[in-house]
Amino acid sequence: MNDQGTVHTPHEHEQLGLTNGQVIDMYRYMLLGRKFDERNLLLQRAGKINFHVSGIGQEAAQAAAAFALDREKDYFLPYYRDYSFVLSVGMTPYELMLSAFAKADDPNSGGRQMPGHFGSKRLRIVTGSSPVTTQVPHAVGVALSAKMRKQDFVSFVTFGEGSSNQGDFHEGANFAGVHKLPVIFMCENNQYAISVPLHKQISGKVSDRALGYGFPGIRVDGNDALAVYKAVKEARERAVRGEGPTLIEAMMYRLSPHSTSDNDLAYRTKEEVDENWKKDGIVRFKQYLISCGIWDEEKDADLQAQLALEIKEATESADNAPFPKPEDTLKHVYAGDSEEGVY
Secondary structure (H helix, E strand, O other): OOOEEEOOOOOOHHOOOOOOOHHHHHHHHHHHHHHHHHHHHHHHOOOOOOOOOOOOOOOOHHHHHHHHOOOOEEEEOOOOOOOOHHHHHHOOHHHHHHHOOOOOOOOOOOOOOOOOOOOOOOEEEEOOOOOOHHHHHHHHHHHHHHHHHHOOOOOOEEEOOHHHHHHHHHHHHHHHHHHHEEEEEEEEEEEEEEEHHHHHHOOOOOOHOOOOOOOEEEEOOOOOOHHHHHHHHHHHHHHOHHHHHEEEEEEEEOOOOOOOOHHHHHHOOHHHHHHHOOOHHHHHHHHHHHHHOOOOOHHHHHHHHHHHHHHHHHHHHHOOOOOOOOHHHOOOOOOOOOOOOOO
16 A cells, blocks of 8 residues: 555456456546536636536546446436546436536436436436435335346445435435345545535444445445446445345545535635645556556547547537527426427
8 A cells, every 4th residue: 555545566457357448448438527527617617507516536436336337237326426427338428518508408307407417218327316315215216126127237326425424325225235135335435525524424434334234335445446346346246146235435535616606715725635636546547557558648648639629529519509498398297298398
């Protein structure tokens, strides 16, 4: 160990069953999420979009978790910072930008929901809601369906450490433990519940809470993509064997403000944030790839330029896309409504 966490030997990913191409792809989605996030912060400050909730600092764990799941059949219940996760399971920057600009073709909600409220029937991303932690009992319900139907998919749900104090978490965890359901709970512990630091929220470990509900809880370094991948992969294997849920607490740090409405320096220092930038999981994973001899600065510069162009094109296309019509308010309100919203 050093101050950056576990030191991985070159090609350790191969021992976990990952190919060189897969880990490079994983890195790509980390970066794509970061660039999407950074662009949205600029768009909001420029008055082009109304609001953005940032996930900068959490991308490594998100992409790693996605790669450890079965992206062809598992169900996903992400929380509002999970840009790298939803991109990794198949959403496109253009689809996310349509949501940010609240445009009619937004596949998440037709421009109705706040950004970061993901939903895709095609990708089995279950629509999220604004009250935090409501996705946890929903994920447990999806897992119950898998067990009742005797199907081998799992549900995967994420939330912040503040959410682990909500009743929804405890009720969901208890039900999942009692019925040994194939659900993976991943707490993205980013140290702050809006402005409340971890030491004022929780006296122990979030992962230890699993013990009370009869299933394993583990804490991993959320800036270590391979550690997160291994934890989620093993949790999935347990779930499909019928051994029930797992709680994973991925330790990380929210490098950006809580949202574009937040002044984070009102409750933490610039020095603290700067210190945590040194632990950035994306930079760590890049250095790991270089140590394996499968990546270099020239390839990195090419990828950065490619992703910047991808984000630019997605931004321009979404900005120019049509807004919903006023009568679209009537769509999808009652069962049996028509596409025009006339009953």
